[in-house]
Amino acid sequence: MTDSPPHHIAIAGAGLLGRLLAWHLLKANCKVSLFEAGSLIADTPQTARAAAFTAAGMIAPLSEAVVSDAGIYRMGQYALQQWPAWLGKLRSPLFFQRGSLVVAHAQDLSELEQFARELQFVLPQCNSYQRVNQQQIQELEPDLNPHFLQGLFLAEEGHIHNRELLQLLHDEIIVMGASVREYTPVNVSRYKVSTENSEENFDLVIDCRGLGAKIQNAKLRGVRGETLYVETKEIQLQRPVRLMHPRYQLYIVPKPKHRFIIGATQIESEDRSPITLQSSLELSSALYTLSPAFAEARIIEMDSNLRPAFMDNLPRVDVQDGLIMANGLFRHGYLLAPAIVDNILAHIFNKPDIVFRELLNRP
Numbered sequence: 001m002t003d004s005p006p007h008h009i010a011i012a013g014a015g016l017l018g019r020l021l022a023w024h025l026l027k028a029n030c031k032v033s034l035f036e037a038g039s040l041i042a043d044t045p046q047t048a049r050a051a052a053f054t055a056a057g058m059i060a061p062l063s064e065a066v067v068s069d070a071g072i073y074r075m076g077q078y079a080l081q082q083w084p085a086w087l088g089k090l091r092s093p094l095f096f097q098r099g100s101l102v103v104a105h106a107q108d109l110s111e112l113e114q115f116a117r118e119l120q121f122v123l124p125q126c127n128s129y130q131r132v133n134q135q136q137i138q139e140l141e142p143d144l145n146p147h148f149l150q151g152l153f154l155a156e157e158g159h160i161h162n163r164e165l166l167q168l169l170h171d172e173i174i175v176m177g178a179s180v181r182e183y184t185p186v187n188v189s190r191y192k193v194s195t196e197n198s199e200e201n202f203d204l205v206i207d208c209r210g211l212g213a214k215i216q217n218a219k220l221r222g223v224r225g226e227t228l229y230v231e232t233k234e235i236q237l238q239r240p241v242r243l244m245h246p247r248y249q250l251y252i253v254p255k256p257k258h259r260f261i262i263g264a265t266q267i268e269s270e271d272r273s274p275i276t277l278q279s280s281l282e283l284s285s286a287l288y289t290l291s292p293a294f295a296e297a298r299i300i301e302m303d304s305n306l307r308p309a310f311m312d313n314l315p316r317v318d319v320q321d322g323l324i325m326a327n328g329l330f331r332h333g334y335l336l337a338p339a340i341v342d343n344i345l346a347h348i349f350n351k352p353d354i355v356f357r358e359l360l361n362r363p
């Protein structure tokens, strides 16, 4: 980057990273042009929308460290500080840090043990999780099925109302005067954004197209995830709950308006077609075992989407003159976004190195 910060910045992709960067750059008095291939509004039907809309919004450094590495844990801890600092002044809270609960049915307790062993292996010094018994599980989540005998409480984990966040960022970006172009798929190069029939020059281009960048980066792959949204007033949960199972690990995350999102682990496939009957049955029957009160829940939405990932499932920020590319957030987008956004802002404004530079700027 040059000594004077760039004035007019183009951002390709208005998913999670694109919106957050636009918001921060506008607050730093940059001129921002945001290009989005689809619609900026979540409810608009479209073939491919941002993974950020499909996501469950868990910020779970401990649970994610089990399937990745200690670097993801460190960036997750950073996220747990930054999200409240970024969103703390909002009237309706979007970020919560009430921990998360991991449970297993009696016949699957070995899965819970395995999870605890993996956590201990990846984070040997970490003591921010505790074993909980039947009574403690009921105290934490009184509406859960009382037959869960053992669990783990991961006290430091958080969650975010992600769709409301994306809407809020959209509104703020418009009010702050960004030039926003929906339904405009672009290609990017140094200092340049190309649409189907035009080219524009900028002081800097930031590529946040998620899996849409695959057209220019063959190392990216999509990892499918499927979710259900249900609505019921019969049950309340304070925090995300994970259900360990030999075939799938279900997560359920409370959302506004008595809604819950339910999902399971990832599928190695770039198939964007709707959720399968088998997945919907597995998700809904596992949900029912968490609490029979879910029997009367209404299914509001079934969704599927692809997480943008590199082969090692770790994120990258690639910095060149006139072009920054950030991608590969995989299943940790909300967990990694604060570290990645602050890393990019540090590059742009020539701020001192931050601790994540060596973790993010890998070849």
Ligand SMILES: Cc1cc2nc3c(=O)[nH]c(=O)nc-3n(C[C@H](O)[C@H](O)[C@H](O)COP(=O)(O)OP(=O)(O)OC[C@H]3O[C@@H](n4cnc5c(N)ncnc54)[C@H](O)[C@@H]3O)c2cc1C
Binding pocket: 012, 013, 014, 015, 016, 017, 018, 035, 036, 037, 038, 048, 049, 050, 051, 052, 053, 054, 055, 056, 057, 058, 059, 184, 185, 186, 187, 208, 209, 210, 211, 212, 213, 224, 225, 226, 227, 263, 304, 305, 306, 307, 308, 326, 327, 328, 329, 330, 331, 332, 333, 334, 335, 336
């Ligand atoms: C089922 C599921 C559950 C998840 N749950 C969680 C979770 O609980 N916690 C967590 O931290 N993460 C979770 N994630 C991961 C998270 O959603 C992603 O890591 C994150 O959204 C990636 O952010 P991004 O900005 O890189 O990409 P995206 O959010 O996908 O945004 C990319 C944007 O670029 C646009 N675009 C694409 N091509 C072009 C083009 N040519 N021109 C212009 N625009 C373009 C797209 O339309 C899109 O709007 C989940 C993902 C899925 C699918």
